[in-house]
Amino acid sequence: MGDIETRQLTVEDAEECAELRKEALLVSQEHFAVTYxxxxxxxxxxxxxxxxxxxxxSVTIGGFYNGALAGTAMLLRKPLQKMQHKADIEGMYVAEEFREKGIGKSIMNAILAQAKIWEVEQLHLSVVKDNTAAKSFYQSVGFQPYGVEKAALKYRGTYWDEEFMVLFLKE
Structure with missing residues (x-):
């Protein structure tokens, strides 16, 4: 098992982060709303x-495996006063060669720690409905589905449904 480190990314990490983001958008393009x-x-x-x-x-968390940036996710707090008890998780991605090593769990734990600092009560995310690995991961950390938007994404004639998930941090 390798050495896993998780921390907030800064502009000094931009080049490495950009390489990973490019990979995510090109290799797993069907799982992101934005295109490369x-x-x-x-x-x-x-x-x-x-x-x-x-x-x-926002805070972008990077998961490092033996010093290499292996995954990222962004926690994006709602700016409106009446919605500041909620935040979104955006753009979570772990490079294929680093999957099943605990990187995603480490990133998610760092996201949850930041959410606690911000006093976030609800975490929201969306996931392409047929991305069973991601849905299974999110459910393993407590997220529950609450709705599906049919044909939410369309790219080059192909449609994808998005499933919306929530994790209540404060009941």
């Missing part, structure tokens, strides 16, 4: 990632 082409539309993909790492109401 959309994210590079302004020509400087690393700058896009740097900007995202600086967003005020």
């Amino acid at each position: 082409e959309e994210e590079v539309v302004e020509g400087d993909f690393i700058a896009v990632v740097q900007q995202r790492l600086l967003w005020r109401n």
Whole structure:
């Protein structure tokens, strides 16, 4: 078993984060709402990632395996006062060669710790309905499905349903 480290990513991690994000959007494009082409539309993909790492109401967590960035996820807090008890998990991805090593669980634990600091009561996410591995993972940490949007995503003539999930941190 390798060494796993989890921490908040900063702009200094942007290049490595951009490489992993590119892989996610190209290898698992059916699992993300955004396409790689959309994210590079302004020509400087690393700058896009740097900007995202600086967003005020978000934290991007990186999971490292033997020093290499193996996975990421963003916790995005709702900015409106009446919704600040909720946050979304966005863009979770673990590179294929690092799956089944505990990286996802480590990232999720760091997300949960940050949610506690922010006093978040509900975590929300969406997952492509036929992504059974991701759904199984989310359910293993306590997320429950609460709805499905049919044909939520469409790309090059193919449709995907999205399933919405929630984890109540405070009952």
